[in-house]
Amino acid sequence: MKYDLVVVGGRVAGSIASYHAAKNGLRVLMLERNPEIGTPVQCAGGVSDSFFKSTGIKPLPEFTCTRINAATINGPYGASFTTRNPIVRGYIIERKIFDKYLALRAAEAGADVLTASNVKGLIFHEGSVSGVTFRGPDGTREVESDIVIAADGIQSGVGRMARLDTRFRPGKLCSCAQYEVAGFDVDDETMEFYFGSTFAPSGYLWVFPKGDGRANVGVGIRRTRCSDNGPLHYLNRFISGKGCSKLEFNAGAVPVAGPIRRTYTDGLLVAGDAAGQVDPLTGGGIHIAAECAMIAADVAIEAVESQRTDSSFLSKYEGIWRDRIGKNLDRSLKFRKVLDGLSDDELDELIGSFDGKDLNSISKISLLQVLRYYPKILGMLKNML
Numbered sequence: 001m002k003y004d005l006v007v008v009g010g011r012v013a014g015s016i017a018s019y020h021a022a023k024n025g026l027r028v029l030m031l032e033r034n035p036e037i038g039t040p041v042q043c044a045g046g047v048s049d050s051f052f053k054s055t056g057i058k059p060l061p062e063f064t065c066t067r068i069n070a071a072t073i074n075g076p077y078g079a080s081f082t083t084r085n086p087i088v089r090g091y092i093i094e095r096k097i098f099d100k101y102l103a104l105r106a107a108e109a110g111a112d113v114l115t116a117s118n119v120k121g122l123i124f125h126e127g128s129v130s131g132v133t134f135r136g137p138d139g140t141r142e143v144e145s146d147i148v149i150a151a152d153g154i155q156s157g158v159g160r161m162a163r164l165d166t167r168f169r170p171g172k173l174c175s176c177a178q179y180e181v182a183g184f185d186v187d188d189e190t191m192e193f194y195f196g197s198t199f200a201p202s203g204y205l206w207v208f209p210k211g212d213g214r215a216n217v218g219v220g221i222r223r224t225r226c227s228d229n230g231p232l233h234y235l236n237r238f239i240s241g242k243g244c245s246k247l248e249f250n251a252g253a254v255p256v257a258g259p260i261r262r263t264y265t266d267g268l269l270v271a272g273d274a275a276g277q278v279d280p281l282t283g284g285g286i287h288i289a290a291e292c293a294m295i296a297a298d299v300a301i302e303a304v305e306s307q308r309t310d311s312s313f314l315s316k317y318e319g320i321w322r323d324r325i326g327k328n329l330d331r332s333l334k335f336r337k338v339l340d341g342l343s344d345d346e347l348d349e350l351i352g353s354f355d356g357k358d359l360n361s362i363s364k365i366s367l368l369q370v371l372r373y374y375p376k377i378l379g380m381l382k383n384m385l
């Protein structure tokens, strides 16, 4: 059978693209190489309300663990401040269940979903991508399609097969290690973040509550040298002596240096982590992957309907997503570089300066006034604005 669209990867970007395309009448095949959708987990599960608003997905009790109304930011030497609803409002979700829910939603919209199916190659017709070769439970198969969406995560072999540069050098990745723990002393409505070289040099440590003393506790750092300590070193140091039980360990990486240069070619679009569509400051990718996947599906639908799957038509995808979120990603990257330039003392002082302030009423201008106290930050901000 020939499909209109083959989607490679069955997590956030893949399932959301498949759902939208299938719901709008495209014949869709989604291929996931893991035997089970959603495992292994490589995520802390933090999502804002705006994710649910923009995707139309309901925050169902099946996959939401806790309702988040606050975030506490901790500095290296004890400074801290808490920011609350409405600045912080979201959920901690159980990714294993959530990813399966998304795949089920795609299947119910009419997409064919195959797990344990590893895409090994692309089929080309007159230089344009026109299908995939994959190894599945029934052996190796070829499937033709008008368009392929590569939603295959940071290793994105599929993008490279189409000669797009989807590689992320180690310094551009945030290496993460995380435990799901039980018996942890944490407020169920508050996410906690820890900054500074003792907790997580060039990165941060997070504690995301999952209810009744359960939490995802993780560290994400950018390593410039192999000899540097990895995230697990900092994670174990933080956890040790806390008396909690470790229910699960997982590790992964997030691209935090901004998107890849080009996310389309003849017959193929790249979406989600595979395209580096992640916030470089927070490492959050669920919301952005979803938004870009919906744009990719819309462009795929138009391309199939108009029989225009050439790269000049598909460039529309890149134009739309860069227009909608490109500036925010650039700003986050610049802001992260500013934070990277701060010493532990400066970081602690900056975090302490927010303590007791009502961030809900701070406008962008007064936020800059707070930052003005720090000449070094101001100098860096001048370069950024």
Ligand SMILES: Cc1cc2nc3c(=O)[nH]c(=O)nc-3n(C[C@H](O)[C@H](O)[C@H](O)COP(=O)(O)OP(=O)(O)OC[C@H]3O[C@@H](n4cnc5c(N)ncnc54)[C@H](O)[C@@H]3O)c2cc1C
Pocket (backbone or CB within 6 Å): 008, 009, 010, 011, 012, 013, 014, 031, 032, 033, 034, 038, 042, 043, 044, 045, 046, 047, 117, 118, 119, 120, 151, 152, 153, 154, 156, 157, 158, 176, 177, 178, 218, 251, 252, 253, 254, 271, 272, 273, 274, 278, 283, 284, 285, 286, 287, 289
């Ligand atoms: C430790 C950690 C914590 C995080 N916490 C958060 C958080 O709290 N909030 C947030 O917003 N973001 C978070 N992120 C980032 C977030 O998880 C990702 O941005 C998001 O999952 C990206 O989704 P995706 O569908 O693009 O890619 P992925 O989730 O990587 O999915 C890609 C899928 O493609 C499949 N695949 C790959 N190659 C092939 C192939 N050849 N054939 C078939 N299938 C293939 C993979 O098996 C995988 O299932 C975190 C990341 C990490 C590592």
